[in-house]
Amino acid sequence: HLGHIRNNLLGYSVAQILRAVGHNVIKVNLVNDRGIHICKSMLAWKRYGGGETPASSGMKGDHLVGKYYVEFDRHYKAQVKELTASGMSEEEAKKRAPLMLEAQEMLRRWEARDPEVYGLWEMMNGWVYDGFDVTYKALGVDFDKVYYESQTYLLGKSLVEEGLAKGVFYRRPDNSVWIDLTGDGLDEKLLLRGDGTSVYMTQDLGTAYRRFEDNRLDDMIYVVGNEQNYHFQVLKLVLKKLGYAEWSDHITHLSYGMVELPEGKMKSREGTVVDADDLIAAMVQTAREMSAELGKLDGCTEEEADAVSAMVGLGALKYFILKVDPRKTMLFDPRESIDFNGNTGPFIQYTHARIRSVLRKAAEAGIGLEGDGDGAAADYLPEEIALVKSLTEYPAVVKAAGDSFAPSIIGAYVYELAKTFNGYYHDHSILREENPAVRRMRLRLAGQVARVIRSGMRLLGIDVPERM
Known part of the structure; x- marks a missing residue:
């Protein structure tokens, strides 16, 4: 459902960003x-x-x-x-x-x-x-690897037995196994039911152990909703008490807020959830209708219109979710997310398509990007200097997003870059500029803006169209 979509998009984007800053990342599904x-x-x-x-x-x-x-x-x-x-x-x-x-x-x-x-x-x-x-x-x-709890819960049970032998855990009269964490400011935690069946904590102990043993990780980031904050606090503490502090301290819980709809909170067991497949289909359909209304599919073949609608619909969904700080609970409004104006995926995608269109027209007119100097820096307009400065900040933005596991930092940067370029494009001609050196400079600048938009959006798992 929609909450799981936030989980998947957030995990995928954080993995992309961490790879971009030089880490070897293994994307794992449990x-x-x-x-x-x-x-x-x-x-x-x-x-x-x-x-x-x-x-x-x-x-x-x-x-x-x-x-x-x-x-x-x-x-x-x-x-x-x-x-x-x-x-x-x-x-x-x-x-x-x-x-x-x-x-x-x-x-x-x-x-x-x-x-x-x-x-x-x-x-x-x-x-x-x-x-x-x-x-x-x-x-x-x-995903690079998939782990199944049905394959790790037995390992978790053996760790519970190990904890009993070490005196870390204790058995109650009903045969259930517990750990007393009241001395650490937490409560008592169940690890095995009285009938011998395991609970979430049992299998999470086994899964964590298996992952670190299999992969010799430096760090492991769990992307799980904030209703499990306490669970991960306990997991790390239990592993530490079992003697695995060497790696249990390298577990990070990337805790994200719930996704709510204008109608309120969703509940799986009551069936009041927005199904992921239904939502994706609806987003693509809405993207097609809105793109057609605005004339953005004019001149497109049926095949191109389908591809652009899928790209815009998914881009709208992904951007709307990832632009929000992961820790915050968010309200998802499908119609608002697909608007071609404002802080949305389609606005950024359209900016990229617009630049690519300008570059194609330049090529068709035989206007090359190569040539003598682009003119003295003193001749640059303030808006052009602002764009160049913004482009130079991109690597630092990616690093900051990686350091804090926050795709929202990249989302905010790419939106501001697209917005600044659109203002510049509205006020200053590129193709009709008469000075060849200035025209070349503006085309190169536009090309770099498109390149960075494409790169930033890819780190969010979003594709950008060549034409629209």
């Missing part, structure tokens, strides 16, 4: 493919699905599995309501609802590698992976 939430979808499909598949329903696999996650919640809430009506407390009803007990039993069977449960899990996870791949491709996001 697939949360096990746990009680997965069992909820599986149980609901088994109970209410009637054998429905992506092929029979025409739905993307991840959409189909998500549908049954919502379906579980609907039936579960009805059961809780029934139990509370019979006099049970709400807290007790949530624990004793038959569906929840059955989902918990399914998780135990999964961890025991029950063939029936495991087979169902493999089939439904396969549907989800196929669906995710389509969405990642549409977003222009890729």
Whole structure:
């Protein structure tokens, strides 16, 4: 959904920026493919699905599995309501609802590698992976490695056993395993349930250990929403107490704010989310309609119009999300993001296309960029000097963005550069300038502005069109 889009775009852009400043970066996806939430979808499909598949329903696999996650919640809430009506407390009803007990039993069977449960899990996870791949491709996001929690939770369990042996953790009478962090100003944290099944923290211990061991990393940056701030504080502290301070201190949580819509907050289990695929399709369609209205697709072939609409729609979405400081909660307004005026992706893309058009016309008219000097610096207009200064700042801007993991710094810079150029272009002619040396200088300057816009936007994962 839309919140995950911010996660993917932010992680991808930070990786691009860190590579640009000279780091060797491994882009990693962690697939949360096990746990009680997965069992909820599986149980609901088994109970209410009637054998429905992506092929029979025409739905993307991840959409189909998500549908049954919502379906579980609907039936579960009805059961809780029934139990509370019979006099049970709400807290007790949530624990004793038959569906929840059955989902918990399914998780135990999964961890025991029950063939029936495991087979169902493999089939439904396969549907989800196929669906995710389509969405990642549409977003222009890729990964160098993929880790699956189903492959790391056992390692996490062995680390818990190690912690018990060292006296770092303790076992309660119900057989659950905990760590007491009250002395560190935190609370007590569950690491294994009484029935032996693992929790998020268990598998995150295993995943962190596996990544550092596999890759000998200097640093690891988790791009995860701010509702997990406490979780990562605990993760680092637990690893330190287990004796892994050498690398646990090199874990950074790039905590980002939630994405909200004008209508309010989204909730996966209630199905009140904006689906990523639907949003991408709507953005591309809106980009096409607005571009056509403004005459920006005039003279384009159908194929070119499709390509430009996809580029502008995705550019609008990516820029609107990445221009905001990652730590801030943001409000996403699709229509506002696609405006061709103001601080938007399409405005910057159009500026690039406009410059490329000027350079093409110069080439067609036989106006070369090579020649004698561009004139004395004293002859430069203040606006030209401002543009040249702005261009020289670009490497420092990229470094600052890398140091603070903030693509928004690049977004702000590229927007200001595009805005400054547009003001200059509005007031001063380039192709009609009569002095050949000044005309050459202005064409070269425009070319450099286009080059830096293209470079900056690529660091945000955004393509810019040659014509529009």
